[in-house]
Amino acid sequence: MQITLSATPPFSLPSVIRSHGWIQLAPFHEDEITGDFSCIVHLESKKVIELRVQSESGGIIVTINDALPAAEVQAVREIISWMLDLDRDFSTFYNLASQEPKLAQAAARAQGRILRSPTLFEDVVKTILTTNTLWAATIRMNNNLVQQFGSPLPADTTRHAFPTPGQLAATNEETLRLQTRLGYRAPYILQLARSVDSGELDLESLKKTNLPTSELRKKLLAIKGIGDYAAANLLMLLGHYDFIPVDSWALKMVSNEWYGGAPVGRAEVEAAFEHWGQWQGLAYWLWDWSG
């Protein structure tokens, strides 16, 4: 069956897919020839399905192998809408960006939307996996998690959904350390999974909260393994652009752009984008660093 969804213009599926590295992390899969992508999701009904997403004029078409009941169709609509941020309006940012040569192409390229995972839990875990390691190791750790703990896709049992909080909560630290190769991140992931699974932490409610960014940031920083960089990254995914995810790459880029390659710190990165106010994270994200 197919489901059609429209997006607030301008919209470009390739632009969302290439917004950051998430598309390289299982259970996402990109078809590099067609530009389409797929994702295996674990619905609340326990059903595991593959969503294949392709561009359609003004939006996207989602193809699913099975026919789904109305409630699951609605669930898929909400999941895809969240993942691609279909309803967000960036016109205010585009107006500002049009005055800055380094961002002037943002509207024409329909940039701004950042690819999200189906659940915030998945995005928090993946963000922890990006910290203090190289990207290749992030891909490996994430792949291990998906393969070892995620539910298999019935039509192709070699492929799996991202594990649910309950599936990770049921394992132990030693397994995550030694078999999944998460290292010191293992207790962080386990604690997160158990607190979400028990209901102590309602992560998904943060998707639609009206909390100001500062309060939302405090909630994210309260999660073990989430520091300044990870919190800012997650805030971006949640559509709050008031903070910049300052990592070693950001320091290098800002150094080259404004300081002639001299060493810079967090303060210099923040100062460079401070005047963008509530859009500073997005201005940093989309900045043309090519020279």
Next chain:
DNA sequence: GGTAGACCTGGACGC
């Protein structure tokens, strides 16, 4: 509030 050192993995490198 600021800082130093530990936490881990895996790739690069030298021997």
Next chain:
DNA sequence: GCGTCCAGGTCTACC
């Protein structure tokens, strides 16, 4: 093949 060094954010203890 083995040992060493290094990069990558966050946490904790300490000042």
